[in-house]
Amino acid sequence: MSDFRRRTIHQRVPISGILELTSRCNLKCVHCYLGPQEEQRKKRDLEMSTEQAKDVIDQIAASGCLYLVITGGDPMVRKDFPEVYRHAKEKGLIVTVFCDAILVTDRIVRLFQEYPPYNVDVSVYGATAETYEKVTRVKGSFPRFLEGIDRLIQGGIRFSLKTVLMTINKHELAGMREAAARLGVKFRVDSAIFPCLPTHDHEPLDLRVEPREAVELELSDPDQLRQWVEYADRHRDLPDSEQLYNCGAGVTNFYIDPLGYVSPCLMTTNYRHSLAGRSFDSLWANELVQLRTKKPRADYTCNSCEMKVACTGCPAFNYQENGQEDVKSEYVCETTQHRWRAIEAHRAGEDPQATLRGEAAAVARRNSRRRAAQEAIASVEVQRDGV
Ligand SMILES: C[S@@+](CC[C@H](N)C(=O)[O-])C[C@H]1O[C@@H](n2cnc3c(N)ncnc32)[C@H](O)[C@@H]1O
Ligand code: SF4
Ligand code: SF4
Numbered sequence: 001m002s003d004f005r006r007r008t009i010h011q012r013v014p015i016s017g018i019l020e021l022t023s024r025c026n027l028k029c030v031h032c033y034l035g036p037q038e039e040q041r042k043k044r045d046l047e048m049s050t051e052q053a054k055d056v057i058d059q060i061a062a063s064g065c066l067y068l069v070i071t072g073g074d075p076m077v078r079k080d081f082p083e084v085y086r087h088a089k090e091k092g093l094i095v096t097v098f099c100d101a102i103l104v105t106d107r108i109v110r111l112f113q114e115y116p117p118y119n120v121d122v123s124v125y126g127a128t129a130e131t132y133e134k135v136t137r138v139k140g141s142f143p144r145f146l147e148g149i150d151r152l153i154q155g156g157i158r159f160s161l162k163t164v165l166m167t168i169n170k171h172e173l174a175g176m177r178e179a180a181a182r183l184g185v186k187f188r189v190d191s192a193i194f195p196c197l198p199t200h201d202h203e204p205l206d207l208r209v210e211p212r213e214a215v216e217l218e219l220s221d222p223d224q225l226r227q228w229v230e231y232a233d234r235h236r237d238l239p240d241s242e243q244l245y246n247c248g249a250g251v252t253n254f255y256i257d258p259l260g261y262v263s264p265c266l267m268t269t270n271y272r273h274s275l276a277g278r279s280f281d282s283l284w285a286n287e288l289v290q291l292r293t294k295k296p297r298a299d300y301t302c303n304s305c306e307m308k309v310a311c312t313g314c315p316a317f318n319y320q321e322n323g324q325e326d327v328k329s330e331y332v333c334e335t336t337q338h339r340w341r342a343i344e345a346h347r348a349g350e351d352p353q354a355t356l357r358g359e360a361a362a363v364a365r366r367n368s369r370r371r372a373a374q375e376a377i378a379s380v381e382v383q384r385d386g387v
Contacts, residue, residue, distance in 0.1 A: 008252050013064040014284050018071060018255045018266060022047055025073040027100055027136040031166055031204045035196040047258045050080040054087045056256060059280040061091040068093045076103035082111050089115040096121055101148030102141060109155035120152060120159035127175025134168050160186035164193060165214055166207040173217050189218055192312045192332055195320050198269035208331060215338035216356045225352060228310060232343050235309040244294040244315050244325055264288055267316035296326035310343055311336040
């Protein structure tokens with residue numbers, strides 16, 4: 001860990017934040033944790049005004065924020081996106097934008113050329129119109145997505161692609177990956193679908209890919225496997241903890257929703273606090289630190305689990321899935337066990353994919369049966385020689 005990072009943790013500097021400018025979106029993705037878009041549209045008048053959003057940016061910058069993600073819904077649904085984005089850049093923040101690329105117009109490209117984002121993080125939901133639009137539920141969205149991507153490329157804007165692995169798009173993962181490789185942009189896949197926030201509606205979970213297959217697909221990209229192995233190696237000596245929360249939430253990270261509520265992260269919806277009549281600084285100093293003192297129940301095994309360095313689970317994810325922070329998500333746990341087997345296989349110089357498919361075990365069993373048979377034959381020969 002760098003000295004800079006150590007100091008931000010030690011001094012509890014809110015260095016990294018997410019600003020969800022709106023929950024409204026031009027798409028209606030089947031897996032979206034925001035739930036039905038009709039509900040989000042009803043909240044439009046409650047969203048922070050341009051001035052309020054800019055004021056929040058002033059406050060977080062003054063408190064030490066350096067990295068900001070501006071997301072949505074789709075943040076470009078808001079007409080004032082350019083003004084808010086430019087304000088964040090003028091404050092010196094390093095800004096990443098999450099979007100679906102469809103609303104990237106020539107005007108947005110010019111804005112990004114003048115004020116370059118650190119990255120534009122674009123979601124892709126399929127390699128064909130059929131699959132993409134099955135996820136987005138908006139007819140004609142795929143060609144518009146391609147046009148947005150093209151504008152980013154033509155404008156020389158740095159962007160990357162990511163997808164959420166689902167039962168309805170898993171067959172096109174390879175196609176999405178290849179398209180990203182052809183464009184020369186980074187690509188990553190995430191299989192950990194979580195429920196709607198903050199309602200805990202479990203409908204998106206029906207789209208989860210069965211754990212072993214999800215990991216097999218995720219790690220079929222050698223880069224993604226390498227990243228997990230490196231991460232696991234780097235954090236090999238992570239000590240066991242007595243705290244429930246061991247991530248950056250409420251230490252260096254925070255999340256602000258479109259209505260002006262602040263929480264330690266997107267998923268900690270049970271620790272939301274309104275900025276109305278309060279300053280960011282005061283919420284950060286008081287309310288947002290509270291989750292750090294929480295302890296898990298005695299039988300919570302995650303903090304001492306050797307696989308935690310390969311696990312995408314956390315208490316907030318547990319809370320969304322099970323209603324309790326210290327009851328693990330079985331799906332995430334099972335996924336992690338497969339990922340761990342693949343990491344171990346890689347370390348042992350074996351083929352992780354064969355291990356995941358169970359082939360490595362079958363080969364090992366076959367070899368051991370063959371060895372046993374050879375030993376038995378050898379022993380019979382020894383006995384015969386002795387006769
Ligand atoms: C809510 S979107 C906002 C930004 C933009 N609209 C987009 O799609 O990238 C942020 C990311 O969350 C992902 N996401 C949405 N619902 C999810 C869920 N239930 N579980 C996991 N990821 C989800 C989206 O696919 C997207 O990659
Ligand atoms: S594009 Fe993003 S915010 Fe919009 S519906 Fe899809 S996942 Fe949700
Ligand atoms: S969810 Fe499972 S794999 Fe992850 S830390 Fe807990 S016990 Fe370990």
